[in-house]
Every structure is written in structure tokens, then in C-alpha cells.
Amino acid sequence: MRRAPTLNPTVRTRPLVLSLALVALIGAGCSGDDEESGPLGLAGVELSAPTERPDFVLTDTSGRDFDFLEETGGELTLVYFGYTECPDICPVHLAQLSEALDRPGMPDATVVFVSVDPGRDDPDTIREWLDNFDDDFVGLTGSVDQLIVAQEAAGVVPADIEGDPEEAGYLVGHAGQLLAYAPDDRGYVIYPFGTRQSELVEDLPVLAELTGEEAA
Amino acid sequence: MLLAVDISFWCSTIAEPFTWTPRLYPGIWAAMLALAVPYLVAQHRRSRSGAPNGDRRRRTFRYLSGVLVVWLATDWPIGLLGASYLASAHMLQYLLYGLVAAPLMLLGVPEWMARQLLSKLRAYRAVLWLARPLTAGIVYNVVLVLTHAPATTDVLRANQAGSAVMDVAWLLSGLILWLPICSPLPEHTRKSYGAKMAYLFIAATIVPVFPASFLTFSEFPLYEIYELAPRVFGLEAGTDQAMAGLIMKVGSIPVIWGTLLVMMMRWARDEGVPGLGADDERAPHPA
Numbered sequence: 021m022r023r024a025p026t027l028n029p030t031v032r033t034r035p036l037v038l039s040l041a042l043v044a045l046i047g048a049g050c051s052g053d054d055e056e057s058g059p060l061g062l063a064g065v066e067l068s069a070p071t072e073r074p075d076f077v078l079t080d081t082s083g084r085d086f087d088f089l090e091e092t093g094g095e096l097t098l099v100y101f102g103y104t105e106c107p108d109i110c111p112v113h114l115a116q117l118s119e120a121l122d123r124p125g126m127p128d129a130t131v132v133f134v135s136v137d138p139g140r141d142d143p144d145t146i147r148e149w150l151d152n153f154d155d156d157f158v159g160l161t162g163s164v165d166q167l168i169v170a171q172e173a174a175g176v177v178p179a180d181i182e183g184d185p186e187e188a189g190y191l192v193g194h195a196g197q198l199l200a201y202a203p204d205d206r207g208y209v210i211y212p213f214g215t216r217q218s219e220l221v222e223d224l225p226v227l228a229e230l231t232g233e234e235a236a
Numbered sequence: 237m238l239l240a241v242d243i244s245f246w247c248s249t250i251a252e253p254f255t256w257t258p259r260l261y262p263g264i265w266a267a268m269l270a271l272a273v274p275y276l277v278a279q280h281r282r283s284r285s286g287a288p289n290g291d292r293r294r295r296t297f298r299y300l301s302g303v304l305v306v307w308l309a310t311d312w313p314i315g316l317l318g319a320s321y322l323a324s325a326h327m328l329q330y331l332l333y334g335l336v337a338a339p340l341m342l343l344g345v346p347e348w349m350a351r352q353l354l355s356k357l358r359a360y361r362a363v364l365w366l367a368r369p370l371t372a373g374i375v376y377n378v379v380l381v382l383t384h385a386p387a388t389t390d391v392l393r394a395n396q397a398g399s400a401v402m403d404v405a406w407l408l409s410g411l412i413l414w415l416p417i418c419s420p421l422p423e424h425t426r427k428s429y430g431a432k433m434a435y436l437f438i439a440a441t442i443v444p445v446f447p448a449s450f451l452t453f454s455e456f457p458l459y460e461i462y463e464l465a466p467r468v469f470g471l472e473a474g475t476d477q478a479m480a481g482l483i484m485k486v487g488s489i490p491v492i493w494g495t496l497l498v499m500m501m502r503w504a505r506d507e508g509v510p511g512l513g514a515d516d517e518r519a520p521h522p523a
Contacts, residue, residue: 107251107252107253107466108251108252108253108466111253111466111467112464112465112466112467115467115472115473116463116464116473119472119473119474152470213464214460214464216456216457216460216463216464217456217457217463217473217474218455218456221456
């Protein structure tokens with residue numbers, strides 16, 4: 021008959037302790053990154069100097085003029101310049117934003133997606149694409165010149181077509197960050213690609229409280 | 237000549253959206269051949285030598301079925317989904333390696349082949365040590381926890397070599413888990429059904445509950461690679477992760493509890509419980 025192996029009790033407990041420590045590794049993933057980037061203590065990248073809410077007029081997905089400053093002034097607003105055939109970061113950014121804003125306790129925010137690919141993104145295409153994320157997201161487009169004005173007003177590098185625009189599947193180089201404007205009409209922070217939902221959920225309620233009255 | 241499909245060595249994280257256009261992974265095919273061909277050659281040689289090789293067909297079927305499951309779990313599409321897009325696919329891969337492929341492969345390896353292999357690799361003592369229930373249970377669960385920690389998964393899945401290491405670790409830990417139950421070497425397996433059942437229950441069902449709970453009930457997505465991946469099948473990152481936790485929790489039930497049930501019935505049959513054995517003697521009914 022096989023004898024049960026005898027183990028030194030201290031040896032026997034070491035693997036157990038090791039296993040428990042390893043289980044804690046999973047938990048470590050829940051703790052998130054507590055790094056703060058600036059005076060507001062936001063998880064996003066705080067700007068060294070706040071920017072003004074940009075002033076531009078484009079066309080929304082129902083074909084009407086959309087005066088960005090007038091329509092969104094005084095509201096927490098998130099703006100993203102991208103295009104519907106973007107293979108990677110645009111859909112991920114919008115999905116992250118949509119999933120973060122759907123969480124309980126999140127403030128109301130206006131999300132504005134500006135297509136920088138007027139050659140392919142007509143209003144219907146933009147609307148159909150945005151509805152995959154949230155049918156409340158605002159979609160805007162315009163002429164090439166109008167879009168350049170809008171991007172410069174927002175302080176991002178204007179998008180540039182990479183490759184031959186006559187060929188299907190061309191890519192568009194564009195700003196990859198999400199711009200956030202607080203209700204006091206100032207932009208304090210941007211969210212580059214790679215921003216986690218936990219960071220958005222941490223920051224957006226703080227931004228929603230920046231109404232401009234707190235300093236008075 | 238331009239190829240219409242992408243070719244890589246092993247499935248790892250990629251930035252593009254998932255499509256049903258097949259992607260080719262020659263490294264995975266080479267690994268599958270490395271698992272299957274030496275086995276078939278050894279079986280063939282054994283048969284030609286005239287040495288006893290009972291149950292060859294059934295063993296070969298089991299082993300190749302195990303290799304097939306490894307291939308399905310590793311290659312496109314499941315392999316790519318698990319390496320790049322979905323935590324739930326990552327978990328499905330893990331279960332396929334450890335709970336389906338590993339026992340099938342062990343059941344398919346004849347004793348003579350296992351002895352030859354361990355002798356060639358000079359690994360007999362090491363495997364004997366790994367086959368001890370305490371060691372096997374700890375190794376399996378340490379690999380489970382390590383490879384499901386977000387930091388590990390995010391780093392390893394990001395590159396092809398790391399991704400291959402993770403897949404190999406899962407298969408090896410699965411083989412180790414099942415050694416005390418169905419190793420081809422009788423000195424590896426527990427003699428009593430009770431010991432086998434207790435070992436399998438403790439080793440394969442208790443620890444996984446903790447990471448599964450973290451995944452199911454976490455407030456936010458834990459894995460960066462899956463959270464920042466283009467969404468697949470309209471699944472939100474949080475929903476996908478909760479599904480991964482559920483798969484980890486309940487996915488093992490059919491295999492583990494099915495195995496426990498089979499062992500219990502065999503135990504009862506060996507103990508002579510009426511109705512479970514072909515040659516049992518039924519007690520006469522009272523007149």
C-alpha cells in the first residue's frame with residue numbers, strides 16, 4: 021500500500037500562502053491607477069492652461085446647422101474628431117464613452133462626434149454609425165474648409181487623408197483624443213486613446229460640477 | 237506574390253476590428269503537428285515491432301481528439317478572439333485546454349509511450365513529483381491565478397511569443413491537473429476513488445471561484461486588452477467580462493461533475509452495488 025507523503029508543516033503552508041498571494045494579484049487589477057495629472061486631480065490628461073469652448077458651425081445628421089458654442093454652451097460636452105470607417109480607435113473611444121455614460125450616477129453629457137471624412141461620411145452614414153453606440157450622440161459634418169476651422173478652433177491638428185482618396189479604404193490621420201468641456205465652457209482635460217472606463221467614470225462627475233460658480 | 241490574408245506566428249492582440257476573414261498562424265499549425273506526428277510515428281513503430289499495443293485505435297482517437305481541441309482553442313477564430321477581443325473567449329480557451337484537451341490527451345497516451353517519453357526527456361522523477369495531488373493542485377491553481385491576473389494577461393497577450401507561452405502554460409497545467417486522475421502511468425494515479433474525487437473537487441473547483449467572482453462582479457473591465465479592443469458581436473466590455481467570470485464558474489461543471497459522477501459509479505460498481513455492474517449478482521426479490 022502506498023504511504024501518504026509526509027511533509028514538513030512549514031513547507032506545506034508555503035505553497036498555500038503563495039497561492040493566496042497570487043489570488044490577490046487578480047484583485048490588484050481592480051484597484052485602478054490612482055495617478056493624477058494636474059490640479060483638478062483628474063485621471064485624464066489635464067491641460068496646462070484651460071481652453072475656451074470652441075466656436076464653430078457645422079451640419080448635424082438631420083441636415084441642420086449646428087452652432088457648437090450656442091448648442092452646447094453651459095453643458096458638460098465631449099467632442100471627438102474621427103470618421104466612421106476608422107478601423108480602430110474611433111469605435112473604441114465611442115464605445116468606451118457610451119459604456120461609461122450608461123453607468124448609474126453619471127452626469128448628463130452631450131457627446132459630439134465630428135466626422136473629418138466628408139468624402140465618405142454623409143449625415144445618414146454618420147447617424148447610422150453613431151446609433152451603434154448611442155442614438156443621443158450628436159454627429160456633425162461639413163465642407164473640408166469648415167472642418168479645418170472646427171478642428172483649429174478646438175485646438176487639434178486638422179485631419180489629413182493618408183493615401184489616395186479615390187481608392188476605397190483610404191485612412192484618415194486625425195486627432196485621437198477626446199476633448200472635454202465643463203459647464204463653465206472651458207476645456208481642462210483630454211482623454212487620449214487608451215483611457216479606461218474607470219477613468220472616465222471618475223472624471224466626468226467632477227467636470228460636471230465645474231459650473232464657474234464654485235470660484236465665486 | 238501578395239497574399240490576401242494576414243499571416244502571423246501565433247494569435248496575439250491586434251488593433252483591427254474582428255472579421256470572419258480567416259487569418260493564418262503557421263506557428264500554431266507547426267505546434268499541432270509537433271503534438272500529433274511523433275505520437276502517430278511512435279504508434280506505427282510499435283505496431284510494426286509486434287510489441288503489445290492494446291486498445292490502440294481508441295487511444296489514438298482520444299489523443300487526436302485532444303490535439304484537435306487544442307487546435308480549435310488556439311487557432312483562428314477562437315484563438316484570435318481570446319487573444320485580442322473577448323475575455324469570454326479567453327476563458328473558453330482556458331477551459332478547453334485544461335478540462336477537455338488535457339484529459340483526452342492523457343487518456344490517449346499508452347503506458348509504454350509515456351515511459352519512453354519520460355525516459356528520453358529524463359523527466360520521470362519530475363513528473364512523478366508533479367503528479368502528487370498537492371503539487372498538481374497547487375501548480376494548476378497557481379497557473380490559473382497568474383495567467384488570469386490582468387497584468388499578466390495584458391502583457392502576455394500583447395505579443396505572439398507571450399501569447400504562445402500562455403497557451404502552452406494552460407495546456408501543461410491542465411495535463412498536470414489530470415495526472416493523479418488519468419495518467420498513463422499507474423504510479424501517478426490515486427488508487428482510491430474517494431481520494432481521486434476529493435482531489436479533483438478541491439483542485440479544480442474551489443480556487444477558480446475567486447477569480448471568477450472578481451471578473452463577474454468587478455465594477456469596471458479589468459483587462460486592458462479586451463476593454464480597448466474593437467467590440468465584437470455588440471458585446472460591451474463589462475458584459476463580456478461578466479460572461480468570462482460565468483464561464484469560469486459554470487463552464488467546468490459538466491466536465492468536473494461528470495467525471496466525479498463517473499468515478500462514483502465505478503466506485504459503486506467495484507464495491508458491488510447492485511445494478512451497476514455487468515456481472516453483479518442481483519439480490520433475489522422476496523416472494
